[in-house]
Amino acid sequence: MSERILSVLVEDKPGVLARVSSTISRRGFNINSLSVGPTHIEGRSKMTIVTELDAVEQVKKQLNKLVNVIKIVELDPEMTIETEVLLLKVSINKDTQTSVIEKANLSSAKSVDVGQDYAIFEMTGSSKDLNKFEKLMKPFGIIEMVRGGRIAIQSNL
Amino acid sequence: MTKELITGAELIVRSLEHLNVSTVFGVPGGAILPAYDPLYDSPIRHILARHEQGAGHMAEGYAQATGELGVVIATSGPGATNLITPLANALMDSTPLLAITGQVASTAIGNDAFQEAYTVGLSMAATKHNYLITDASEIPQVLKEAKYIATSGRPGPVLVDVPKDILNQKTSWVEPKDLDLPGYKPTIEPNxxxxxxxxxxxxxxxxxxxxxxxxxxxxxxxxxxxxxxxxxxxxxxxxxxxxxxxxxxxxxxxxxxxxxxxxxxxxxxxxxxxxxxxxxxxxxxxxxxxxxxxxxxxxxxxxxxxxxxxxxxxxxxxxxxxxxxxxxxxxxxxxxxxxxxxxxxxxxxxxxxxFPLSYDQKDDGPLKVPYVLEQLQNLTEEEAVVVSGVGQHQMWISQHWNFTEPNTWLNSGGLGTMGYSLPAAIGAQTAFPDKLVLALDGDGCFQMTCQELITASTENIPVKVVVFNNGNHGMVRQWQKIFYNSKFSASELTHHTPDYVKLAESMGAVGLRMTKKDDVKKIFTEMLNINDKPVLIDCVVDPDDMVFPMVPAGGSNDQVIMNKEDLKQL
CATH class of the missing domain: 3.40.50.1220 (TPP-binding domain)
Incomplete structure (x- = not known):
């Protein structure tokens, strides 16, 4: 599996996310992750789309046809800083509490809310790190987990 | 001096005039009603179609025959959903089209109001681009952009959805600015x-x-x-x-x-x-x-x-x-x-x-479409605009008609839309009132949009329609014969119902019929001499004729099937 990351600059107009996702599903492209948010420029948003190597040329070309898509840059994996965010709610009790918190600390997850029988952790990192943390928490009983899409930026190196 | 206040509806009509639109095709309805009021007073000609699909194909025919923008207007809900087929058709065949649809009032959007449909969402995958107007003052700019996007680069359909309250909103005319489309810059000059x-x-x-x-x-x-x-x-x-x-x-x-x-x-x-x-x-x-x-x-x-x-x-x-x-x-x-x-x-x-194209027309046998086509072309002196439906007849026309000029052959190539021929021919004839425009259609196709013959006769659009009546969905029958062991599931229509001559007459057109070789010249001559009314010929042809050559779907172009004999090798 060879992934490609596209950084897509779009006009911040109503429906632009729908146009992009409609194009992707209509053309039958394989997408591993898609995230969208504002940029430092007013009226412009940035989407990060993670796709497979075999689809990347057509994804780029078909998305470029959308009037609201301004620019698509394929990020060089060697020079890309990539991150993803996770919120995870896990059940705890007297017996497991210490172990859960210890494991979270060692994984650089931040505890953001702790109750009688649950703890919520926040974590940012590579998808791999987040997967590892999820696996680590599984035996304790994950109540709920939310992950944001992957975002990426090109380094200057 | 205070600026003159005009409604969103008036802005639409005025914008269309500024964009040199001379003809629009459409069907009115509740949400688009405000736009039809100023349209009545405008020099723009409005052709009232009998179905929005027909209106859309008319606009396509107009655009394909002229190479210019075609414009269609419809109301919200079913008016807009009926336009989806012509929009998808125009997208496939890269036809420059502008669709203006009414929408329920912006305050009602999302509430499942009467005749509400999510037009922008429904048409997203069937248009090159689309818009929902949120303030009347946007209208001149958006329509200018819409025309530019529809006609430039790879042409295609653009839809503009306008809520009813915005059609009624009073504002003043704002001269559209130079276009600023940072994400749309077609490459014209090659490297x-x-x-x-x-x-x-x-x-x-x-x-x-x-x-x-x-x-x-x-x-x-x-x-x-x-x-x-x-x-x-x-x-x-x-x-x-x-x-x-x-x-x-x-x-x-x-x-x-x-x-x-x-x-x-x-x-x-x-x-x-x-x-x-x-x-x-x-x-x-x-x-x-x-x-x-x-x-x-x-x-x-x-x-x-x-x-x-x-x-x-x-x-x-x-x-x-x-x-x-x-x-x-x-x-x-x-x-x-x-x-x-x-x-x-x-x-x-x-x-x-x-390896020439061939057909076998017997003197006393049933009519064969290629023979009929050759006779018709022999009788037409000028370059006709030929508009086809989809299926066997379409392939025969493309094979046997001699095309020597661009924009004289209109058909639904990519989407394969049955019902395209008659309305598209009406659109082409509207653009060129003095040209010979021939709607050469199949009977299955014709039945999908035949009510537009009423549009042709009431609007004095003298299209000439030839219905190749084989009493079947001919191409479906051909495939069933070859690939489904002649099991003719749901492909049979009938030669006799409707009576196409009476149907034509009831719709204000002249109805003629040809059934044998001897009729062909006489009936076509009669048709070509009528220029003040639409004419329809019920041309009864052989239901068992098949289109050759043929390469089955997914096959190799190295193995061209030339005739019925070759089929045995399949």
Whole structure:
């Protein structure tokens, strides 16, 4: 599996996310992750789309046809800083509490809310790190987990 | 001085006038009603269709015959959903179309109001771009943008959805600004390096083929194509959408390749060492199984839409640009060179002689469509605009009619929309009231939009309709015969119901009928002499006739089935 990351600059107009996702599903492209948010420029948003190597040329070309898509840059994996965010709610009790918190600390997850029988952790990192943390928490009983899409930026190196 | 206050509806009509729109096709209804009030007082001609699908195809026919923007108006909800088929059709065939739809009041959007449909969402995948107007003052700018997007680059349909309260909103005219579309900048001028590379491939080719399509017609570059082909003796195949881009009858013209193309056109591509593909998209009806398509050929692929290049077939020389600029560039780059194609052209000439198109019309037998078509063309002195439906008759027309001018062959190529012919012919006839416009349709197709004959007679649009009545969905029947052991599931209509002559008369048209060889000349002469009314001919033809040549879907273009005998090998 060879992934490609596209950084897509779009006009911040109503429906632009729908146009992009409609194009992707209509053309039958394989997408591993898609995230969208504002940029430092007013009226412009940035989407990060993670796709497979075999689809990347057509994804780029078909998305470029959308009037609201301004620019698509394929990020060089060697020079890309990539991150993803996770919120995870896990059940705890007297017996497991210490172990859960210890494991979270060692994984650089931040505890953001702790109750009688649950703890919520926040974590940012590579998808791999987040997967590892999820696996680590599984035996304790994950109540709920939310992950944001992957975002990426090109380094200057 | 205070600025004159006008409504959103008036802004729409005024904007259309500013954009030089002279004719619109449409059907009114609740949400779009405010727009019809100022339209009544405008010099713009409105043609009232009997169904929004018909209105949409009329606008397409108008656009395809003129090469200019076609405009259609419909109301919210069902009005807009009925437009989806013509929009998808226009997207496939790259037809410049502007659709204006009414929407429920902006305060009611999302509440499942009466006649509410999510038009922008529904049409998203059937348009090049679309808009929802949120303030009346946006209208002049959006309509200017919409026309530009529809007609530039690779043309296509653009929809503008306008809520009813915004049609009634009072504002003042705002002169549209220069267009600022940072994400939309079509590449017109090809990269000179690519042109040079293409030219050097062409110079060394012994068996080149110009494989051209609708892109030549959209870019109005048939003259440049003619110059290139004839200056360097390069044979030309014209795809279904490209018929008329290069004149049939010219010794370099091989006409249509593909599933029902003629043997020489299809085989020339297989034998070629270089495909010069311009304004085509390697559609599956041309390539059959792409793994077996033109296996010995290098490919130069020029298109204004970069997404078409490499989509189906890898190109050794990809060129993004307008077909006209590409052809001019190639002409320039080839200056002074001579191509050695004489023996290639000779081979193809022999092939044409050995594998002609054929049909078998018996004196006392049922009528065959190709025979009828040849007789009709013999009787027409001027260059007619021929508008087809979809199926067997469409393939026969493309095979047997001699097209010598662009924009004289209108059909639904990509989407294959039955019901396209009659309304599109009405649109073409509206654009050219004095031209001979022929709607050559199948009976199955005709029944899908036949109510538009009322539009033709009430609006004095004298289209001439020939319904090839084989009492069947002919192409479906043909496939059932070949691939489903002659199990004719749901493909039979009937020769007799409706009575097409009476149907025509009841709709205000002249109805005629031909059933045998002796009728053909007489009835066509009668039809051609009527110019003040629409005419319909019920042309009763052989239900068992099949279209050949044929390459089954997914097959190889190396195995062209020429006749019924060849079928036994399947």
């Amino acid at each position: 000179p390096k690519m042109i040079q590379q293409a030219a050097s491939l062409i110079k060394s080719s012994k068996k080149p083929i110009l494989y051209v399509g609708g892109g030549i017609i959209h870019s109005k570059s048939h003259k440049e194509l003619y110059d290139l082909a004839t200056s360097y003796n390069i044979p030309v195949v014209t795809t279904l959408m490209g018929r008329g881009a290069f004149p049939d009858g010219h010794e370099l013209c091989l006409e249509m390749p593909g599933m029902h193309g003629n043997y020489t056109a299809t085989t020339s591509i297989q034998d070629s060492d270089l495909l010069i593909a311009i304004g085509v998209r390697f559609d599956d009806r041309v390539t059959a199984n792409p793994d077996f398509f033109a296996q010995n050929a290098k490919v130069i692929h020029a298109d204004i839409d970069p997404a078409e290049i490499g989509k189906v077939r890898e190109a050794q020389v990809p060129i993004v640009g307008d077909a006209k600029n590409v052809l001019i560039g190639l002409m320039e780059a080839l200056k002074g060179s001579e191509l050695d194609t004489a023996s290639w052209i000779n081979d193809l000439k022999e092939m044409k002689k050995n």
